Amino acid sequence: MKAWIEEDNINYEYIIRYLRDTIPERSGHIAEMEAYAKEHDVPISQPESIRFVEVLLKIAGAKRILELGTAIGYSAIRMTNACGAQVVTVELSDEMADEAQKNFKIAGIENKVKLIRGDAREVVARLPEDEKFDVIFVDAAKGQYMEFFNHCNRLLRKGGVLISDNVLYKGMTATDELVVRRKITIVRRLRDYLEMLKENKNFSTALLPIGDGVALSFKE
C-alpha cells in the first residue's frame, strides 16, 4: 500500500517532488519560518496545499479570512500576502501565539492580522456574525472540525469558501489499512465530517488529494 510513498504522505513521492518543483521557491522570512517549523516539529501547511490556498484566495478576491489554528503564523502570513485580506486567526497554544506575533511583526502585517488566543471552539462561538468572512481556513485539531462547523457556517458569507486542511489525515481517512490505533477517534470524526459535508445541501464540496488532503466547500 505504501510503496513509493514517503512516510506520512498521501501521494507518491515522485508526484510530490514534481508538484513542489512547480511551486515558486521560498526565500527570506518565509523560508526561515519553514526551517523553524521543520526544526521545532511545528506542523505547518504543506507547500502544495498553501500554494493552492494562495491561488484560490486570489481567484476569490478574499477580503476577510478566518483561520482556525495559527501555529507560528506561516499560513496567515502567506494568505495575507497573497490577497491583502484582513485575517483573524485563532491559536490555543500561548507558545505558538507568541511566535506568530513575532512573525507578524517581522512580516510587517500586524495591522492586517488579528490574533485571538484561545480555544477555537469557544472563540468561534463568540465571534459576531455582522461582518461575515469570505474564506474560513480550518487547520486546528483534526478531531474538532465538526464542532467548529456550525459556527463556521454562521460566520461564512453566502458564496464564501470553507477550506478544511488535513482531512485525508495521512491516508487514514480513506482506508482502515493505514489507521493506527491511537488515531481511531480522530479518523472516525474526520470521516463523519466529510460525510456531513457531502450530504450538506448548503455546501458544494470537492476533496483534493494534495498535501494531507484538502476539502474545498463552496457555500451556496
Ligand SMILES: C[S@@+](CC[C@H](N)C(=O)[O-])C[C@H]1O[C@@H](n2cnc3c(N)ncnc32)[C@H](O)[C@@H]1O
Ligand atoms: C496544523 S497547525 C496550524 C498550522 C498553520 N495553519 C500553518 O499552516 O502555518 C494546528 C495548530 O492549531 C492549534 N490548535 C489545536 N486545537 C486548537 C483549538 N481548539 N483552538 C485553537 N487552536 C488550536 C495547535 O496549537 C496548532 O498550533
